[in-house]
Amino acid sequence: MLRRKLLSSLATLFMVASLSTPTLANNSSLLAGVEYKKIPKEQSIAPFKSKVVEVFLYTCPSCYNLEPSLHKWLETKPKNIEFELMPAIFNKPKFVFLGKAFYTLKELGILDKAHKAYFDAIHRDSKHMHSVEELAEFFTQYGADKAEFIATFNSFKVDQLVRKARQLTLDYGVEGVPSIIVNGKYRTDVPMAGSPEELWEVVNKLTKMN
Numbered sequence: 001m002l003r004r005k006l007l008s009s010l011a012t013l014f015m016v017a018s019l020s021t022p023t024l025a026n027n028s029s030l031l032a033g034v035e036y037k038k039i040p041k042e043q044s045i046a047p048f049k050s051k052v053v054e055v056f057l058y059t060c061p062s063c064y065n066l067e068p069s070l071h072k073w074l075e076t077k078p079k080n081i082e083f084e085l086m087p088a089i090f091n092k093p094k095f096v097f098l099g100k101a102f103y104t105l106k107e108l109g110i111l112d113k114a115h116k117a118y119f120d121a122i123h124r125d126s127k128h129m130h131s132v133e134e135l136a137e138f139f140t141q142y143g144a145d146k147a148e149f150i151a152t153f154n155s156f157k158v159d160q161l162v163r164k165a166r167q168l169t170l171d172y173g174v175e176g177v178p179s180i181i182v183n184g185k186y187r188t189d190v191p192m193a194g195s196p197e198e199l200w201e202v203v204n205k206l207t208k209m210n
Helices: 002-020 026-028 061-076 093-107 113-123 134-140 144-155 156-171 198-206
Strands: 050-056 081-087 179-182 186-188
Touching: 050 156, 061 081, 061 113, 061 198, 081 093, 081 156, 093 113, 093 144, 093 156, 113 134, 134 144, 144 156, 179 198, 186 198
Parallel strands: 050 081
Antiparallel strands: 050 179, 179 186
16 A cells, blocks of 8 residues: 555656656757748758758848847857858849849858948948949949959859759748748747747747758
C-alpha cells in the first residue's frame, strides 16, 4: 500500500514538473501559417548551409524602417548564415527599374556605399529619380562613372539578374515587402512575427529548422 502511494506521488510530481517546465522544443517552436509560411517552391541554397534573403524595394517605407534592426541582426548573426538582398520584381516597369538600379550598384562594386544613400534619398530627402541618367548622376558621388553606370544598367547581365529575381519573387510566393526567406524553405515578415525585433528572433529559429 505504501509502495503504491509512493509511486502515485512520484507520477504526480513528474506530471507537474513536465507542465511547469517547458521543453527546449516548446520554447523554440514556431506556428506555421502564423509566424512563418512554407514557400510554394523550395529553393536550393547550395553551397551554403544556411541562408537568409531579404526581398525588398527601395521605394518601400517598411523596408527602409527595417534597416536599423536588420543591421543589428547582421552584427550578431552566426557566421555560417549567408545573407543576401534581393529586389522584389513584380509585374510593373517601375519594379524592373528599381531592380536594375540595385544590380547595377552591385555589378559596379559600390552597393555597400550606395545602398543606404539611395534609401535615404527616397525616404528622407524625398528625391525621386525616374531615369537612368538621373540615377547615374546621383551615384557619381559614390564612385560611379556616369557612362559606365548607364551601360551596366542596360547590360545583358543586369537584365538576366532582374529576370532571375522576378522568377524568385514568384517562387518564394512574395506578396509584399519586406519579406524574409530562410534556407530557401520559409518566408516570414514583420506582421507575422509581431515587430522588427521579433522578426529576427523568428529568423534565427527558422535557420535551425529542418
